[in-house]
Amino acid sequence: MGDESLYDFDASFYLDDVRYQPWRRADYPPLATWADENRDRFDLLHTIEQRDRFYYPSPYLAKPDRILISNILGGSERLRHAARALQCRAMMYVGEGNAQLAWNDLRLIYLFSRLQMPQCTIIDAMTGHAIEGVAYDGMKYLLDSGLCDQQLLDQMAQFLSDFPPPVDIAGVIDTTDRWAMLEVRMRASDVEDVTIGQDIPGNVDLFDLPYDKNMTLRRINQRFDEWTAMMKIDDPAKYLQAIEQYPVQAQADLQTWNNRGAIVAATISQSVRGIYAGDAICSWTFSNLGSAKRPYFRTLTEEQLTRMAIQLSKYRLEHGEYPESLSAMDPQLKAADLHDICAPGEDLIYERRADGGFLLYSRFENALDDQGTSWFGEIFRGDWTAPGEDLEIDGEFVSVTDEDIDLVLRFPLPGPPPLAKPKSKAEEEAEMKAMFGEDFEMEID
Secondary structure (H helix, E strand, O other), X not given: OOOHHHEOOOHHHHHHHHHOOOOOOOOOHHHHHHHHHOHHHHHHHHHHHHOOOOOOOOHHHHOOOOOHHHHOOOOHHHHHHHHHHHHHHHHHHHHXXXXXXXXXXXXXXXXXXXXXXXXXXXXXXXXXXXXXXXXXXXXHHHHHOOOOOHHHHHHHHHHHHHOOOOOOHHHHHHHHHHHHHHHHHHHOOOHHHHHOOOOOOOOHHHHHOOOOHHHHHHHHHHHHHHHHHHHOOOOHHHHHHHHHHHHHHHHHHHHHHHOHHHHHHHHHOHHHHHHHHHHHHHHHHHHHHOXXXXXXXXXXXXXXXXXXXXXXXXXXXXXXXXXXXXXXXXXXXXXXXXXXXXXXXXXXXXXXXOOOOEEEEEOOOOOOOOXXXXXXXXXXXXXXXXXXXXXXXXXXXXXXXXXXXXXXXXXXXXOOOOOOOOXXXXXXXXXHHXXXXXXXXXXXX
């Protein structure tokens, strides 16, 4: 760029670019140099594949004065950073035509997503889903590249076939998170220490009076029983309905503490105050647990789409084009592999496209066919949209919400945008003055 003092350069913009598109060393020389200089560290990460056990989280919790919630993030967030670094390098390998090395890095990211204890926290579990999403993003570019031969596709298919399922969310909430909240309640000096300034209905001054802590613990357990039951729902549409309805009922229950009768009862009874304290604590907790299983369903669906994309790639390698239908592929393909896990009784939706690619999607959470429209409208009704393009149906502009999306694979992927040199501070200021007038002054840190 020349004199860097003339630029307000944010390197993170370019790091996002290299995670979501193939690239070559010549495109981003400093990043390529960094990847090469840290090869030993990447190799150390890969030694995980030769180890059959691990210690996680650290011995931090072994000390008697430690409580579970104090280590709520464990080391899972560090794994997420490592996964992103591996994703950058994998995209470089794709750009340079080395499919095997790209797969090696993506496979390790998949393994990162399962590096949790069975008794991990809900934060660990959700971070694991996010890490697997990093692998999924990379797999799309690798499979679309046309670099994979039959042997490599077989490796991928076998790996994902043997890949263990994600952590059971219901089990995590029923054990680790339940115990963490009960432990916090037993260690905290008062309710405010747990609710952390939340707006609690009723008369919170009542918590200054003695209350029955056993009733509080019993109430917390009751709420966790309800949440665990919700997390055991395996139908995504029914789960979505449950988590939409439960907060309404839970909030209505909480608002009963505004009633005069409830306040009077809590004033004269330690047991009632104990229940009130339990509800106050749980009102804070549910905000963290309510949508805990949504990433789980997304992960399962992305795994299914990836496995199917591998089969489609194998078919194309053998026949020179994608099949007309999913059923035209390997006759040994199980019927269950075709079923849309988000829409009981329905198969994944597939269409071979005239551009030589395909459209493959799940109806996703609402179990409704939204015609292949993806998150943020990047794919609208089965076709890629240009960045910033308005979505229009019959002359009407539309927006895409969470309720209107499918989970979509559309090959071929659009080509990466050209790498533009950052504008200098002077160029940015001139551009802003042209838009907002000569009196405009830029504030650059």
